[in-house]
Amino acid sequence: MGFFSKDIQTMDDLLLHGLQDVYYAENQIVKSLPKLIDKATNRDLSKGLRDHLEETKNQIARLDQVFKRLGRDPKGVNCPAIDGLISEADELAGDVEDKEVLDAAIVGSAQAVEHYEMARYGTLIAWAEALGHDDITRLLNTNLNEEKAADKKLSTVAVRKGVNRKAAS
Amino acid sequence: MAKQAKRLDDLFVNVLKDIYYAEKKILTALPKMAKAAKSPELKAAFEKHERETDGQVSRLEKVFSLLEQTPKGKKCEAIEGLVKEGQEGIKEFKGSPALDAALLATAQAVEHYEISRYGTLIAWAKRLDMPQAVKLLQQTLDEEKNTDEALTELAEAVINTEAQEAA
Numbered sequence A: 001m002g003f004f005s006k007d008i009q010t011m012d013d014l015l016l017h018g019l020q021d022v023y024y025a026e027n028q029i030v031k032s033l034p035k036l037i038d039k040a041t042n043r044d045l046s047k048g049l050r051d052h053l054e055e056t057k058n059q060i061a062r063l064d065q066v067f068k069r070l071g072r073d074p075k076g077v078n079c080p081a082i083d084g085l086i087s088e089a090d091e092l093a094g095d096v097e098d099k100e101v102l103d104a105a106i107v108g109s110a111q112a113v114e115h116y117e118m119a120r121y122g123t124l125i126a127w128a129e130a131l132g133h134d135d136i137t138r139l140l141n142t143n144l145n146e147e148k149a150a151d152k153k154l155s156t157v158a159v160r161k162g163v164n165r166k167a168a169s
Numbered sequence B: 001m002a003k004q005a006k007r008l009d010d011l012f013v014n015v016l017k018d019i020y021y022a023e024k025k026i027l028t029a030l031p032k033m034a035k036a037a038k039s040p041e042l043k044a045a046f047e048k049h050e051r052e053t054d055g056q057v058s059r060l061e062k063v064f065s066l067l068e069q070t071p072k073g074k075k076c077e078a079i080e081g082l083v084k085e086g087q088e089g090i091k092e093f094k095g096s097p098a099l100d101a102a103l104l105a106t107a108q109a110v111e112h113y114e115i116s117r118y119g120t121l122i123a124w125a126k127r128l129d130m131p132q133a134v135k136l137l138q139q140t141l142d143e144e145k146n147t148d149e150a151l152t153e154l155a156e157a158v159i160n161t162e163a164q165e166a167a
Helices: A011-039 A043-069 A080-094 A099-130 A134-160 A163-168 B008-036 B040-066 B077-093 B099-127 B131-166
Strands: none
Touching (some): A011 A043, A043 A099, A080 B077, A099 A134, A099 A163, A099 B008, A134 A163, A163 B099, B008 B077, B077 B099
16 A cells, blocks of 8 residues: 555645554564664674664654554554565675675665655654644654664764774775 | 675675666656646756756766776665655545645655665775765765755645645
8 A cells, every 4th residue: 555545635644644654664674673683793783773673662652652642543554665675675685695794785774774764754743743743743753863863873883883894805 | 686795895886786776767757746746846846856866877877887887777676665655646646735745755755765875885985995986976965965955845835835725
């Protein structure tokens, strides 16, 4: 069904479906992060991914609250974008033999996922604001800020903690 | 991806092919999005970004030639998913007041995908000591970031109008 479906007519419907899309995405991320953690060799990278797995679980709990405030049951809708990102991450990792190059590939894939989430939360916040849902905006902002911080941490791991240097040597 | 990436330069080429495929896919999607958009400003933004994307494809071709490689795309599942969502949006929202907001959401998700990929490629190109490639990729990254910012501004205007119309 994806981000859009037939019964969307108003901005409220659009917000709800956007929430269901990102809810599905976060749940898929919880399923796929352990695989990346298993493959990572750099200690800073695996710790960063483990921390983000815990964070993601909290983000799902926040989304549960958002649904509750809208008087809806938490529900996901299939999202081809996150499915594509995850299958690309598997493909990219499956292609690499060298462990240190694999770490660089994992960082690249994880950052693509972070950016997808940042785009979605940014959009949802703008919609929630326009619709006057201040409490929801606050919860979504917390998630957005965590995603941004996770993205920055990944850049630091890549550039300063030796992931890219070791991959290139 | 047929070739096994043993080293960072192999991985760089793999992701270069991925974004090359993605940019070409975006070139085919943007005219459809421009045609579907209701707001003249949004239409103009998509048309402008189509011209920019043309230039970005040329820059990628230059990066391939720096590596003495023939430009080649490799199917990128992520952009396929993103564009699919965009197409569904156009189809389902025809005539709905939320159409432009939906188009903007898709366009910004695509921009973020590109921003992350170019960011990764630049970090790798620096590490691989390819200053010319860094320069070309940085120009494109800057364009993508500017586009995303312009879309954010448009989104605020578009959504507020739609939310008011619906109220």
